Amino acid sequence: MNEKILIVDDEPHIVKMVAARLKSLGYTVESAFNGEEGLEKTRQWKPDLIILDVMMPKMDGPTMAAELKEDQSINQIPIIFLTALIKREEDEAQNHMVGGNYFLAKPFDPLELINMVKSVLKNN
Amino acid sequence: MDTQSAKKTLLLVSVGNKARTIKSTLKKNAANLFLINESRSLSSALEFLEKNPCHIILLDMNLKDSPGLESLKVVYDKYPQLPVIVVLDDSEQIDYMELIVNGAQECLPMAEFKDENIVKYIHSAIKRKEMEINTINLKDEYEGIKVLLSELKKRNEELTKMDQLKTNFISIVSHELRTPLTYIKEGISQVLEGLHGEINEDQREFLSISLEGVDRLKEIVNNLLDISKIEAGRIQLRKSFMDINEVVTRVVNDFQTVYRKKGIVLDLDLPGTPLNTYIDREKIIQVITNLLSNAYKFTERGKVTVKVEDKPGYVLLSVRDTGVGITEENLNKVFDKFVQVGRTDGPGIKGTGLGLGIARGLVEQHRGKMWAESESGRGSVFFFSIPYLDSLQVVQEVIRDSIIDADLHKSEFVILLVKIENIDYLEPDVFQLGTDTVLNSIEDIVRNVLRRGTDQIYRLSRDESIIILPDTKWEGALSLRHRFTEKTRAYLGELENDYRIKVNIDLGMSGFPRDSDKSDILLEKARANRKDLYLGDERRHASRLPVDMIIIGANNDGEKKEFKTINISLGGVCFISRKYISLPEHNEIEICLPEEYGNIRVKTVISWTEKLEDLDEYQIGLKFMDLGDKERDKLFRFIELSNRKA
Numbered sequence: 001m002n003e004k005i006l007i008v009d010d011e012p013h014i015v016k017m018v019a020a021r022l023k024s025l026g027y028t029v030e031s032a033f034n035g036e037e038g039l040e041k042t043r044q045w046k047p048d049l050i051i052l053d054v055m056m057p058k059m060d061g062p063t064m065a066a067e068l069k070e071d072q073s074i075n076q077i078p079i080i081f082l083t084a085l086i087k088r089e090e091d092e093a094q095n096h097m098v099g100g101n102y103f104l105a106k107p108f109d110p111l112e113l114i115n116m117v118k119s120v121l122k123n124n
Numbered sequence: 125m126d127t128q129s130a131k132k133t134l135l136l137v138s139v140g141n142k143a144r145t146i147k148s149t150l151k152k153n154a155a156n157l158f159l160i161n162e163s164r165s166l167s168s169a170l171e172f173l174e175k176n177p178c179h180i181i182l183l184d185m186n187l188k189d190s191p192g193l194e195s196l197k198v199v200y201d202k203y204p205q206l207p208v209i210v211v212l213d214d215s216e217q218i219d220y221m222e223l224i225v226n227g228a229q230e231c232l233p234m235a236e237f238k239d240e241n242i243v244k245y246i247h248s249a250i251k252r253k254e255m256e257i258n259t260i261n262l263k264d265e266y267e268g269i270k271v272l273l274s275e276l277k278k279r280n281e282e283l284t285k286m287d288q289l290k291t292n293f294i295s296i297v298s299h300e301l302r303t304p305l306t307y308i309k310e311g312i313s314q315v316l317e318g319l320h321g322e323i324n325e326d327q328r329e330f331l332s333i334s335l336e337g338v339d340r341l342k343e344i345v346n347n348l349l350d351i352s353k354i355e356a357g358r359i360q361l362r363k364s365f366m367d368i369n370e371v372v373t374r375v376v377n378d379f380q381t382v383y384r385k386k387g388i389v390l391d392l393d394l395p396g397t398p399l400n401t402y403i404d405r406e407k408i409i410q411v412i413t414n415l416l417s418n419a420y421k422f423t424e425r426g427k428v429t430v431k432v433e434d435k436p437g438y439v440l441l442s443v444r445d446t447g448v449g450i451t452e453e454n455l456n457k458v459f460d461k462f463v464q465v466g467r468t469d470g471p472g473i474k475g476t477g478l479g480l481g482i483a484r485g486l487v488e489q490h491r492g493k494m495w496a497e498s499e500s501g502r503g504s505v506f507f508f509s510i511p512y513l514d515s516l517q518v519v520q521e522v523i524r525d526s527i528i529d530a531d532l533h534k535s536e537f538v539i540l541l542v543k544i545e546n547i548d549y550l551e552p553d554v555f556q557l558g559t560d561t562v563l564n565s566i567e568d569i570v571r572n573v574l575r576r577g578t579d580q581i582y583r584l585s586r587d588e589s590i591i592i593l594p595d596t597k598w599e600g601a602l603s604l605r606h607r608f609t610e611k612t613r614a615y616l617g618e619l620e621n622d623y624r625i626k627v628n629i630d631l632g633m634s635g636f637p638r639d640s641d642k643s644d645i646l647l648e649k650a651r652a653n654r655k656d657l658y659l660g661d662e663r664r665h666a667s668r669l670p671v672d673m674i675i676i677g678a679n680n681d682g683e684k685k686e687f688k689t690i691n692i693s694l695g696g697v698c699f700i701s702r703k704y705i706s707l708p709e710h711n712e713i714e715i716c717l718p719e720e721y722g723n724i725r726v727k728t729v730i731s732w733t734e735k736l737e738d739l740d741e742y743q744i745g746l747k748f749m750d751l752g753d754k755e756r757d758k759l760f761r762f763i764e765l766s767n768r769k770a
Contacts, residue, residue, distance in 0.1 A: 011303055017310035024319045084302035107306035107342055110313045 003121055004045065007031045008038035008064070009053035009082060018051060021110060022117065035059025039067055042074050049121055054083040078120050080104055133177060134158040134246070137169040137195075138184035138211055146182060146211070146237045153240040166190040166198065173203060180250055183228075184211045185218070193226060200227030207253035209245060211237065229253055290352070301345050309338045347478040350410075354485035360525060361404035361489055363518075368401045368408065368439055368510065369394050369432055375412040376430055383420065389427035390416075395434050402513045402521075407486045414479040415443040415506050423447035426503070438492070438511040445505075450498040458496060459484045483508070519582050519590050523643035526592055530636055538601035538635045540591040540608075541650040542566055545628035547587040562619070562627055563589055566612060573608045590647075598635045605631060609657055616657070630654040 019029045032038040054061040084106040163169035210231040229249035353359045383390040419428045426446030433440045484494040498504035632654030
């Protein structure tokens with residue numbers, strides 16, 4: 001275990017809750033509060049998984065993901081997108097984001113989050 | 125009194141001999157028609173008009189207190205609805221037009237006031253004034269309508285804006301509600317699970333209640349979003365063909381455990397055969413889920429039966445319960461927003477009162493209907509129907525959805541239509557591959573060229589496929605078409621080599637919003653704009669003519685040669701250009717030969733006396749022009765060969 005997970009969300013409460021949940025499961029967790037910060041932390045820390053909010057100020061999730069894909073050293077890191085958007089827009093977003101991403105709609109059940117994190121890490 | 129009241133009031137404003145002459149003429153000829161009043165000056169005339177209603181005024185232009193045009197202007201200004209006849213001296217020179225412009229209906233010299241004709245003049249002046257007033261009123265009405273119209277337009281714009289605001293509002297609210305809900309739920313869950321330390325039984329109980337509340341809030345938010353989307357007509361279905369039995373079975377299985385716990389039997393009655401319906405799987409699951417939750421809430425004992433039936437043209441689904449039932453007057457209300465019929469006070473499962481409304485809305489989005497039947501105390505049955513759609517309806521739905529989508533995202537999309545033109549000659553008995561294989565291969569080529577997950581390909585009929593390219597600009601589609609054309613030509617070349625048959629493929633395109641914003645027009649335009657893959661405009665629809673004809677060829681020396689029943693559209697090997705066909709006689713036709721015959725394009729002159737369309741068998745005399753002996757021989761040989769083949 002002891003895999004590294006980066007949480008990027010502009011909502012500190014979400015970050016805190018998700019971090020607590022993941023730490024309790026034994027993961028090492030870091031957090032960032034916007035896309036720019038997230039990008040920087042990803043480059044420095046090289047996490048095994050990024051949990052990324054779609055809508056954020058400064059740099060939103062999809063933009064940050066696109067930047068990541070440009071960088072050879074970090075473009076293999078899997079991403080779970082958190083989204084509070086309604087279903088259809090979610091699908092739209094999905095169409096515009098390339099390859100290997102996962103989606104979790106807010107509000108999610110703890111079990112949904114845990115299962116997704118486990119399966120994504122296992123698959124990568 | 126009666127004759128008196130029927131009389132029209134006439135005011136004569138004049139003096140001296142003129143006044144006397146006019147008055148006597150009127151009394152002699154129209155005493156029973158007019159009530160004659162007299163004024164000697166403009167001021168007394170105005171005084172009279174102020175107190176009495178008047179139908180016509182005869183106005184002298186030479187009054188003492190107001191000479192000339194001025195009196196007319198004053199009267200017209202004050203009484204614009206009063207007809208005026210201007211009385212002129214016989215020798216008076218006056219600008220007739222100026223008088224008319226200033227409100228006179230008529231201008232007459234004294235000579236006209238001396239016999240009975242004056243009565244006609246007066247009547248016609250009154251009539252003309254009436255018409256003038258009507259015209260003015262009409263004009264006013266028209267202006268009024270114009271104002272109304274612009275108000276309507278404005279109102280419409282406002283409504284559109286409000287609708288947009290509402291949509292944005294929903295999106296924002298959903299986001300704003302969902303985020304705090306997420307951490308409330310997560311926080312309570314973590315404490316409940318003991319992630320942040322041991323908790324006692326009381327704490328556990330209270331937190332569990334809170335969590336239930338959060339889950340209910342979540343359901344309400346989702347339902348609110350659903351119902352508002354349905355109401356705004358903005359719900360986007362993602363439909364595909366599937367067996368509806370499989371969908372129903374899945375939902376029923378999911379509910380088995382919870383029903384068993386309550387002691388209610390949940391039965392499933394399916395037809396023996398799969399029912400291929402065009403549905404949005406998730407939405408139909410939601411419909412059945414809502415119906416089963418509803419039945420669960422209102423059934424205390426007995427059983428709930430889900431039944432699927434294959435009816436002509438549609439699938440009928442029903443959920444029958446042995447619950448409390450619904451009274452007659454409440455039957456229709458159950459589908460209304462926030463209405464919960466038979467809801468009991470106190471503890472128990474609560475709904476939002478939106479579930480059935482959402483279910484009905486979703487069914488209607490599938491062009492189906494939902495209704496309920498019930499006997500109070502003995503249970504209820506909820507029915508819904510899902511009609512089978514033919515491929516054209518499906519394609520039209522897809523295009524309509526694409527329009528909504530593109531409209532929302534201010535994007536463009538393009539429809540590509542592929543049609544096998546000479547299908548009649550490619551049916552399996554003629555062509556061992558079959559048209560299905562050809563269209564399948566061409567669809568594969570499309571998929572290869574596009575390589576985008578969002579592009580959709582539909583088989584419209586045995587010879588037509590439709591490709592929808594979302595979020596695609598016209599220029600982009602043109603380059604796609606180019607690539608597709610190249611690859612398809614290569615494939616058609618292979619077919620020609622292997623099977624010695626030429627498949628004619630037409631390609632049509634139309635774009636939103638470029639060509640139209642209506643689905644049927646977009647489809648129609650794609651059909652109408654189609655062009656042959658090889659020849660573009662030239663060959664358009666030529667092979668549509670299922671023509672067996674006798675071609676009589678004559679060389680330059682007048683030597684005739686007859687070729688019977690050559691099919692001019694045989695596999696598209698040769699053809700008649702459509703643009704020549706509607707002309708009745710002495711026309712040019714063009715025959716194209718395939719490459720192995722030297723790829724000759726022959727222009728010929730033909731004559732016929734009747735329109736091609738009217739004949740069962742076509743006899744066309746061909747006179748080959750500008751054709752050398754060598755080419756002519758080749759052509760004859762080819763025609764003979766085709767003849768033998770056919």
